[in-house]
Structure formats: structure tokens, C-alpha cells
Amino acid sequence: MSVLAHGNATSRGVEEDILVPLLARLANISALLDSNASPSDPTDGQAPPPPIPASSAAEDAKLRARCRALLEKVRRDMVQLERVFRRIDDAEKRIRYSFDPVEQHLDDALQHEPPDAARIHAGLLAVDAGVGSIKAGIREAYNIPCDDDGGAGGESSTTSPSQLQVSAPGTATVMTKRVGEIRHGPQMSHLRLAVGGFEARLRGCVLCLAAFPEGAVIKKRMLLHWWVAEGFVPSADEGKSRFDELIAKGIIIPAGPTTALCSTVHRCTVRPWMRDLLVSVARRNGFLELNFGDVEFAHRACLRGGKAQQAAGFSAAVRAIYNIGQKYVELNERWFAGKKELRVLQLGQWREFSTAQQIASPMDSHIEISGVERFRDMESCKNLRYVSFRGISRIESLPNSIGKLRQLQVLDLRACHNLEELGQGITKLDRLEYLDLSECHLLVGIPKGLGQLTRLEILKGFVIANSNSRDFCHLNELTKLERLRKLGIVIGKMAVPMEDEFLKLGEFKSLESLRISWGVLSSAKNGVVTEPSPRHSVETMMYALPPNLKKLDLHCFPLADFEQWVRPTGVRKLYIRGGKLETLGDYENSWETEVLRLRFLSNLQYDDARLHRLFKKLKNTEIHECPYFTRGNSDVVMCGKTYTRRRRARDVRRAAERAAQARQEIDEPVKIDTSG
Numbered sequence: 001m002s003v004l005a006h007g008n009a010t011s012r013g014v015e016e017d018i019l020v021p022l023l024a025r026l027a028n029i030s031a032l033l034d035s036n037a038s039p040s041d042p043t044d045g046q047a048p049p050p051p052i053p054a055s056s057a058a059e060d061a062k063l064r065a066r067c068r069a070l071l072e073k074v075r076r077d078m079v080q081l082e083r084v085f086r087r088i089d090d091a092e093k094r095i096r097y098s099f100d101p102v103e104q105h106l107d108d109a110l111q112h113e114p115p116d117a118a119r120i121h122a123g124l125l126a127v128d129a130g131v132g133s134i135k136a137g138i139r140e141a142y143n144i145p146c147d148d149d150g151g152a153g154g155e156s157s158t159t160s161p162s163q164l165q166v167s168a169p170g171t172a173t174v175m176t177k178r179v180g181e182i183r184h185g186p187q188m189s190h191l192r193l194a195v196g197g198f199e200a201r202l203r204g205c206v207l208c209l210a211a212f213p214e215g216a217v218i219k220k221r222m223l224l225h226w227w228v229a230e231g232f233v234p235s236a237d238e239g240k241s242r243f244d245e246l247i248a249k250g251i252i253i254p255a256g257p258t259t260a261l262c263s264t265v266h267r268c269t270v271r272p273w274m275r276d277l278l279v280s281v282a283r284r285n286g287f288l289e290l291n292f293g294d295v296e297f298a299h300r301a302c303l304r305g306g307k308a309q310q311a312a313g314f315s316a317a318v319r320a321i322y323n324i325g326q327k328y329v330e331l332n333e334r335w336f337a338g339k340k341e342l343r344v345l346q347l348g349q350w351r352e353f354s355t356a357q358q359i360a361s362p363m364d365s366h367i368e369i370s371g372v373e374r375f376r377d378m379e380s381c382k383n384l385r386y387v388s389f390r391g392i393s394r395i396e397s398l399p400n401s402i403g404k405l406r407q408l409q410v411l412d413l414r415a416c417h418n419l420e421e422l423g424q425g426i427t428k429l430d431r432l433e434y435l436d437l438s439e440c441h442l443l444v445g446i447p448k449g450l451g452q453l454t455r456l457e458i459l460k461g462f463v464i465a466n467s468n469s470r471d472f473c474h475l476n477e478l479t480k481l482e483r484l485r486k487l488g489i490v491i492g493k494m495a496v497p498m499e500d501e502f503l504k505l506g507e508f509k510s511l512e513s514l515r516i517s518w519g520v521l522s523s524a525k526n527g528v529v530t531e532p533s534p535r536h537s538v539e540t541m542m543y544a545l546p547p548n549l550k551k552l553d554l555h556c557f558p559l560a561d562f563e564q565w566v567r568p569t570g571v572r573k574l575y576i577r578g579g580k581l582e583t584l585g586d587y588e589n590s591w592e593t594e595v596l597r598l599r600f601l602s603n604l605q606y607d608d609a610r611l612h613r614l615f616k617k618l619k620n621t622e623i624h625e626c627p628y629f630t631r632g633n634s635d636v637v638m639c640g641k642t643y644t645r646r647r648r649a650r651d652v653r654r655a656a657e658r659a660a661q662a663r664q665e666i667d668e669p670v671k672i673d674t675s676g
Contacts, residue, residue, distance in 0.1 A: 102130040204232040207287045210278040217255045225410045229343045229386035320344035331371035342381045348390030367392045379404040388412040397421045403428030415439040437461030445472030451480040460488035464495040475504045488515040506544030517555040599624040
């Protein structure tokens with residue numbers, strides 16, 4: 001829910017959850033009065049109510065008439081209240097929109113290095129004017145005084161309920177007009193001109209944001225893929241700089257959890273009024289089409305549900321097809337025919353869902369495609385650069401014709417749970433830079449020849465296959481990938497690696513991030529990680545690590561003693577999730593780890609003192625669901641919070657105080673302390 005939607009939840013909730021049901025009940029009472037049956041007659045087999053004094057028919061008719069008059073008065077009052085709450089919604093929206101420029105002025109005043117007193121003064125003047133305008137709006141809408149006159153005599157500035165008055169009915173028109181003035185007035189017109197005046201590539205980056213729903217949390221990686229594919233930025237690194245620029249300009253704001261373990265912004269959202277502006281500009285410039293049935297001439301089309309747009313087909317000049325909310329996609333012969341300008345094909349899931357969310361509501365992340373045989377027609381889309389089938393079911397294999405997409409740079413197949421084979425066509429994508437095969441649990445191997453993709457920088461979900469097979473790729477072939485920076489390896493239950501296969505990791509000179517998962521199940525359910533069935537050959541294999549490795553992520557680690565494995569001496573970030581690990585060892589030399597994350601290690605028997613003797617450069621630590629880990633005096637991040645001995649003592653003391661108070665006030669209502 002967006003900030004704006006959250007702000008209006010109270011007044012809108014009163015209207016929808018209270019007033020509407022009450023009006024329905026009034027309608028039922030009216031029907032009862034108009035019926036011929038007496039209200040005292042038993043119905044539905046229920047016992048009759050207590051008898052009432054008898055009255056003549058004339059008196060009963062008069063009483064019913066008075067009831068109808070009173071009923072009509074109550075109904076009119078409730079209808080009026082319904083209109084009042086709608087005006088309150090408008091007033092809240094207007095006031096909340098007014099805070100955005102104030103926030104922007106404050107951000108501008110803080111961003112100048114070195115500090116410039118003149119600029120700060122100008123910014124504060126703008127902030128003061130904005131706050132004054134907000135106060136005036138509150139006074140006009142609610143008749144609440146916002147000025148502090150010093151309060152001689154110590155009078156409280158809190159307004160009593162009787163003082164809070166809703167403005168006269170005519171003010172509703174004024175407020176609605178004011179909202180329109182804000183959205184379509186000089187300030188928004190200025191912003192609209194500013195966005196329209198951006199350099200073409202920057203404007204393209206900004207207008208892509210209009211595709212996503214209000215309040216949506218958007219992952220940076222997905223934006224970078226789109227921007228690079230359309231040529232708005234030449235590379236992912238340039239896209240990251242552009243992303244930071246949009247944050248600095250206030251067009252997007254950081255979103256998602258921020259922890260001490262990672263300070264980089266990976267997700268963003270767009271303010272509601274800014275999204276309104278971007279949608280307006282995108283439609284006016286013909287950049288993006290958001291409506292259901294108007295995609296025949298669109299350069300960029302969004303799938304938002306329904307089949308009308310699919311039946312109509314897409315323009316031959318379409319450059320991007322982005323699935324925003326379509327759960328079931330039906331492919332036909334018109335989907336890819338003649339789409340020579342198509343660069344972005346995002347049919348998969350763009351939202352992020354945690355494991356808990358997927359378990360609770362599996363259909364929320366589900367996307368199903370019928371007519372998957374039409375993927376062979378993609379070969380006509382010669383300019384495709386970004387293809388995402390993330391999370392789509394029914395895809396069992398990729399057609400060999402995919403090898404004709406010689407411009408393809410990004411292929412995202414994450415969580416395609418029915419995918420069994422990739423086909424040799426993938427080995428011909430010589431411009432491919434990003435390949436994600438994570439959570440494709442039915443894959444038994446990667447086609448031989450992947451080492452020919454010399455531009456590959458990120459490879460996730462590489463499956464270690466049977467060493468006796470000649471059809472699958474092995475790690476020794478990947479040593480040819482001199483640009484490879486991130487690698488994810490899956491060692492499945494049936495994996496039979498070559499004797500020296502993992503020693504080849506020492507030859508990956510450019511690799512900075514490595515993830516190794518033992519077994520196909522690496523997710524935690526109910527706080528317990530499902531252990532794989534380890535093979536003896538995998539446990540006793542010799543390992544080496546890349547010489548320039550900075551981040552190491554291990555899932556379902558199969559050994560009890562970390563000293564039995566290779567020592568990650570130069571690694572700055574070490575993450576271990578699940579497995580049989582019992583001890584990290586006691587050697588104290590050459591560790592460079594600064595960030596340590598230990599999660600779901602039910603057998604780990606270690607303590608904070610040994611941890612800090614081993615990792616002398618440690619800055620941030622997260623210990624989650626490790627029941628036998630003993631915590632000492634040092635700060636340790638527990639489930640995202642810093643938990644110290646002093647804080648534990650304070651919490652124990654507060655709990656004791658609350659218990660004592662509860663015993664003293666046992667005859668009084670319980671008072672809940674919400675200060676913590």
C-alpha cells in the first residue's frame with residue numbers, strides 16, 4: 001500500500017466498512033415497515049418476541065409513519081456523512097501531496113557539498129512557504145488552528161472533538177478543485193515540462209517507471225535489464241549511475257529493508273503523484289500504452305489482465321512487451337510474427353515473493369502460458385535483447401531456434417520449475433551477459449558449449465552434472481569465461497563431479513561472487529532447512545576458491561567442521577545457510593571477512609568470543625535460527641536488530657517491572673505497554 005493509500009485508509013474504511021453496511025440495514029428496516037407482516041410475527045421458526053401492548057390499527061399506522069419519517073431522516077444524515085468522508089479523503093490527499101515538494105526542498109538543501117549557506121537559506125525559505133501553505137490548507141479544510149501562539153497560561157493546542165468541524169458543503173467543490181489544481185496546475189506543469197525536457201535516454205529511463213502499479217516495489221536489476229535492452233544506457237554500470245541519479249532527483253525513492261549487512265539500494269518505489277505525472281507524460285508522448293485494448297499501435301505494451309489485448313495483437317513496431325499482471329498468457333501465431341523491433345520480452349514474474357509468501361499464497365506468483373510451442377517463432381525477433389520467463393509453468397524446454405537471437409544479452413529462466421533441458425541453441429547466444437537458471441530443479445545439466453559465451457558476466461544456477469556424460473558442460477569449460485563476475489553452482493543429489501572439478505574454481509580470476517548449493521532443496525520451511533542426501537564423493541572433494549573472490553554464499557553446507565573445507569581467506573562477505581555445520585574452527589590467521597551471516601544452522605555450537613577471535617576484521621554479523629550459538633558482549637545482529645548484553649538486561653528488567661505491576665493491579669484492567 002502506498003503512503004497516500006495508507007493515509008486515506010481511515011476515512012475510506014469508515015465509508016466502506018461502516019456507513020455502507022448501515023445504509024443496507026436501513027433499507028432492510030424500510031422493507032420491513034412496508035411489509036404486511038407485523039414485526040412481532042415469528043419468522044424462520046424462531047420464538048416470538050415478548051408481547052407488546054395492543055394498539056388500534058390507526059395508532060399502529062401513525063407509529064409506522066413516524067418510523068418512516070425518522071428512518072428517512074437517518075438515511076439522509078448517513079448519505080451526508082458519506083459525502084463528508086469523501087471530502088475528507090480529498091482533503092487528506094491534497095495535504096499529503098503538499099508535503100512532497102517540502103521534502104524535495106529539504107533534500108536539495110542537504111545535498112550540496114561543501115555546504116552552501118545561500119542555497120540552504122533559499123531552500124529553507126521554500127520549505128517555510130510550503131509548510132505555511134499546508135497549514136492554511138488544514139485550517140480551510142478542518143477549521144483546526146495550526147499556529148502556536150506561545151500558549152500563555154499553558155493552554156493545550158489540542159483541538160477537542162467538538163471543535164473539529166467539516167467545512168460547508170460548498171467547500172467540497174473547492175477542495176476537489178484544489179486537488180485538480182495541484183495535479184494540473186503550474187507546479188505539475190513545470191515538472192511535466194522538466195521531464196519532457198530530459199535528455200532522450202534519461203527520459204526513457206524515467207518513463208519506464210510508469211508501467212508499474214502505484215506503490216509497487218521495483219527491483220533495480222529489472223530496471224537495468226530494460227534500460228540496457230532499449231539502449232537507454234550502454235551498460236549495467238551506467239544504469240546503476242542513472243538509478244542513483246533518479247534517487248538524487250527525487251523521482252524514485254529507496255524501498256525495501258535496509259540492513260547493516262548491505263547499504264546498497266536494490267529496490268525503489270515511485271511517489272503516487274510522481275507516477276501520475278509519469279503516466280500522463282508517457283501517454284501524451286506515445287511512449288507507453290497501459291490500456292487493455294489499445295496495443296495495436298503501441299511502441300510499448302503492458303499486459304494487465306484480460307484477453308482483449310491478446311486477441312488484437314501487437315504493433316509491428318512494438319519495442320517492449322511487459323507482463324504487469326497477466327496470470328494466464330495465451331500465445332498465438334500473431335505474437336512474434338513481424339516483430340523486428342521487439343527488444344524487451346518480459347512475460348515472467350517481475351515481483352518478488354518471499355518463501356513465506358509463496359507458501360501462504362502460491363497463486364500470487366503463478367504465471368501460466370499456453371501455446372509454448374510458439375516460442376520457436378521468436379527467431380523472427382532479431383533485435384531481442386532481454387527475455388524473461390521467470391516463474392512461468394509449462395515450459396519444459398527451450399527451442400533450438402532461440403540460438404538465432406544473436407543480440408540477446410539477458411535470459412532469465414529463474415523458477416521455471418518444469419524446465420528439464422535448455423537445448424544446444426543456448427550455446428549460440430554469443431552476446432549473452434546474464435543467464436539465471438536458479439530454482440530450475442528439474443535441470444540435470446547445462447549443455448556443453450556454454451564456455452563459448454565469452455561475454456557472460458553473471459551465471460546463476462549452473463548444475464554440476466554426471467562426469468560420465470559427454471553432453472553436459474563442466475566447470476573446466478567455464479574457465480574460458482574471462483568476464484564472469486558472479487557464479488551460482490548447484491550440486492544436486494545425483495551429481496557426480498569429476499575428481500578435480502572444484503579445484504578449477506581457483507582459475508576463475510575475475511570471479512567476485514560465488515554461491516554453492518548442495519542438494520536441490522535450500523529453502524527453510526517453518527524455520528527448519530531440509531537437508532539434502534549428500535554423496536560421499538561430494539563431501540570429500542577438494543575445493544579451491546577464486547583468487548579475487550569477495551563474496552561467498554554457501555547453502556546446505558555438508559560438513560560439520562569448516563576447517564575440513566577450503567579456507568576463504570580473502571573473502572569479505574561470508575554467508576552460510578543451512579546444513580550440518582557444527583564449528584567454524586579456531587585458526588586465527590588471514591581472515592579478511594567483514595560481513596558474516598549464519599542462518600538456519602541447527603547444529604552450530606559456537607560462541608561470540610571465538611567468532612571475534614577468528615574474524616578480527618568483522619564489522620557486521622547476523623545470527624538467525626542458530627539455537628546453540630552462545631552470544632557474548634559484542635553487538636550481534638539478531639534477525640535484523642542489534643542485540644547487546646546491556647539491551648538484554650534492560651529487557652529483563654522491564655519484564656520484571658511489568659510483572660510486578662500486574663501483580664499489584666490484579667483487580668484493575670490490564671494496561672498494555674506499547675512503548676517498546
